[in-house]
Amino acid sequence: MPSLLPDSKPALLARTALVLALLASLSVAGCAVGPDYRRPDAPPVDRYTAQPLPAATAAAKAADGDAQRFLQGHDVPARWWTTFDNPELTRRVNTALAHSPSIASAQAALRQARENADAARGGLFPSADLGAGATRQKLSAAQSRQTGSGGPYTVYNASVSVGYTLDLFGGVRRGIEAQLAQADYQQAQLDTTYLTLAANVVTTSLQEASLREQVRATEQIVDMQRESLDIAQKQLKIGAKSLSDTLAVRSQLAATEATLPPLRAQLAATRNQLASYLGTTPAQLQLQPLTLDAVTLPSDIPVSLPSNLVEQRPDIRAASAQLHAASAQVGVATAAMLPQVTLSGSVGSEALRAGDLFSAGTGAWSLGLGLTQPLFHGGELLHKKRAARAGMDKAVADWQQTVLNAFQNVADALQALDYDAQGLAAQAIAESTASQQLDLVHRQFQLGATGYLNLLDAQRTYQQARIGLIKARSARLADTAALYAALGGGWRSDTRVASQKP
Template sequence: MRTGRAHALAVLIGLSLAGCAVGPDYRRPDAPPVDRYTAQALPAATTSAHAADGDAQRFMQGRDVPARWWTTFDNPELTRRVNTALSHSPTIASAQAALRQAQENANATRGGLFPSLDAAAGATREKQSAAQSGAPGGLGPFTIYNASVSVGYTLDLFGGVRRGIEAQLAQADYQRAQLDTTYLTLAANVVTASLQEASLREQLRATEEILGFQRESLRIARQQQQIGSKSLSDTLAVRTQLAITEATLPPLRAQLAATRNQLATYLGTTPAQLELSPLTLDAISLPQDIPVSLPSTLVDQRPDIRAASAQLHAASAGVGVATAAMLPQITLSGSAGSQALRAGDLFSAGTGAWSLGLGLTQPLFHGGELLHRKRAAQAGLDKAVADWQQTVLVAFQNVADALQALQYDAQGLAAQAIAESAASQQLDLTRQQYRLGATGYLNLLDAQRSYQQARISLIQARAARLADTAALYAALGGGWRSDTSVASQKP
């Protein structure tokens, strides 16, 4: 008889472990069937310009972005800043903690696959009335000591527990992708802010140089006014232009201060504690070989797409959990222990007690709750599919925008270099003419203003080309990848 019970128990447990899991099996949607990111095929390289950072950039089709892509700018200070941010930023620590939390929750959910085993011990002091005990005057008071071990197990016949574990593992994958997103975003932000800082320093330097020219012009104008060769209106014109140029300095300095403060936050410190070595555009190399991953691999590289895939996986498993809740549940239970009136008599002959139980629960009526929860889970799955598709579309748009920006940046830099060179020559010529008395103050001021605008625009064009290169690296996924997926593990 005992052998028959053991055999039946083994069969039930085997059915539980080998039973099918209800609900859809996860399958990631296919990537868009395209072989390029832009409407027209990419050229082999961008145009070049006779200027700093004017080298042509070559598009290396089919190559993946390096994990430490910021090192391709070949600047030790930039690399140090990114490494410091990745090591000290609280956003990284927060994302790491969220990943550990999700992993521990997934590990905790695995406990549903195993029997529960609990031990209990206690002592009860009581007195029974005559009605309870049947004895005149009642019984007691007396103390009952007990000790027992109980076992419980829910057969996962329809895979509800396994789908729940699958959902938790998918959540861990989501947090891992979020961690990768944090790494990528932080590195891109540090690079972009550093390039902005270098650009603002160059703009301030160029503006101060123009101010030097204008102060010299004002000095000459005053001397000529004193000797009567020029009028007061000419001097006022020079002074007005000088004041206008000086007024551009405070906004530039404010932007530079705000950028440095932002860098302090990225690097995990306060503005008062920030220590940065000067960074100039001339010290930053423009990457010339630009990797362009295949469109078919973008869904594996972009952490936001991997996060959307994990959410889709969790939603798919959630349908299975909701479906299993509508089906029968079988539980096994058992206990063994001892009861005695004295603690020393526990586990003595005649004090033992045990029980075995088999329970079957079939939901019959819950006011439509279970049905609507299943429908809600299916709607959540539909939403996750749409969210995944939208994330992929935005990712392809980001890459296309960055690629086209690099092409147009190169053209814009070439045009700005020509404009700056022409404005510089025009300023030199106008100065000579002014010294010889062949032209007036207004022409000189116009030449200075044109040169200032052209030089500032050239600096901005250089910085934009570097920043858009970093944006392309980030759009392609940044090359950063944490450990492999855990949702694929079998419960």
């Protein structure tokens, strides 16, 4: 193919390319304006609660009543839900992590953020475009007298153009840094989704098991009271008991039966919620029975160091990424106020016939160097920089508040475990005492030594104590899961992104 340029031009283009390469190297190696990101320090504390934690919680003579030991300085395992040692619970969590649309949404958001970060890297390289076209035109009479031809005629052209804006002050690099920080944020959001979903599945499953046992316990009380009503009605017929005794038994039976529909409604709603977590509809939900007796209370509870919490909690990592992005935006806004140097060039061919393109004498080229220094934009650039600074200040405050909330969550969960153990011990005594009292009153009733009112009162007390014990067991298991989640869950789905150099 014939050369598109006169023989004297290649040396000029070579020198220009060399200058372009040198300037590009300087722009990449140059400093980047704006603050360099540094994560704030974690609170300088060595514990989460106002008072030092005990070595272990209280123990109770009841199911799930073992003492729990706090292992200071140990990190939460990634698959913390397996510490409950229940295959059905583990299956539910794994199913949710594999099929929940919320996970798919967070994964797509992460891919989008990473692609945007990769797209931002393109600003570090020259842009090249291939163009071709045809123009039909006619010159004016005045132009025709000067050129000797007025047309109309068609001009065909084909060219390659190259442009490059030197990143002398790091505006492009700060923009890339901001996009990488956004990818970090989406990564932390994905980890948050994993952690939240796992915690929700565990706690909702425990709530389902608790409600099912509450329904079963209430049904047993109902059967007991129906038996008492049957006896009362028979004794009323033979005149051994008064009508008021029979009405009292019937009233208590109705009151107990009235507690069943709300419990069953809660159970149904809990199962529907589980279906949503597991990524299916209530009609398609298939669950194996889960009982509190089949769930093992973890006896060793890892408690991470406070200094490690800022790395383990995904919401804190998300706040750190937002702060990183905000600090990079200050650099972008600062660089926009400084000179911009642009290099451009093109080479191509123009001809009056398409077949003559790239033939001798049709070559055309251009080289350009542009310098732009903003002078007056009505205060736009200055206020954008100030806005970026304010955004960074907001991100710092948001990070601090997120950390405070995280420490509060851990403190609440730790203290809840300690108080749950004490509450379970007291509730176990109450249930045992109420059971013994009911047996005693029932025997006295059969011997005619006491009346229906005492029997009904004993039944009511036993029902409340038994339901309370079920709730206490469920609360202790659920608060253990809440502590795992408050400590960050140990889940890290991927490595960080913003640590990469633009």
